[in-house]
Amino acid sequence: TGQIDIVKILCEHGADLRYEGMGGDALDISKLCGGQEKAYIAVQSKVQEILREFDTRCSFCRAENPLKNCPCGKEKYCNVDCQRGRWKSHKKRHKELVGNHQSSLN
Numbered sequence: 001t002g003q004i005d006i007v008k009i010l011c012e013h014g015a016d017l018r019y020e021g022m023g024g025d026a027l028d029i030s031k032l033c034g035g036q037e038k039a040y041i042a043v044q045s046k047v048q049e050i051l052r053e054f055d056t057r058c059s060f061c062r063a064e065n066p067l068k069n070c071p072c073g074k075e076k077y078c079n080v081d082c083q084r085g086r087w088k089s090h091k092k093r094h095k096e097l098v099g100n101h102q103s104s105l106n
Contacts, residue, residue: 007047011054049074049093060086072097 011017052059052075058066059075060082068077072094077083 004043004046004050007050011050015054017051017055058082059090070094 055062056076057064058078059070060077063078066076066078066082068079068083069075070077070083070090074093074097075086075090077086
């Protein structure tokens with residue numbers, strides 16, 4: 001869990017998530033690094049959650065200044081289309097955060 005702690009600390013202290021190096025920004029690179037072991041995949045998923053939480057861009061299209069926040073407070077979207085586009089990936093985490101209440105996107 002050291003990687004997760006480091007990513008969270010960097011984000012909390014203003015790391016530039018938009019810096020483009022090594023073929024992409026922080027979120028792009030977090031998807032490319034590592035192996036396919038279950039433990040690694042779990043860490044990679046958590047790192048991506050942290051990056052999305054601190055990134056001020058749309059969680060789907062990554063446009064600047066999205067207008068809507070997900071009710072869970074962890075993701076931001078430009079519009080309903082972006083929210084729906086990301087829903088399949090975000091649904092499980094969203095339900096963990098807000099409980100198992102019926103979502104308006106089901």
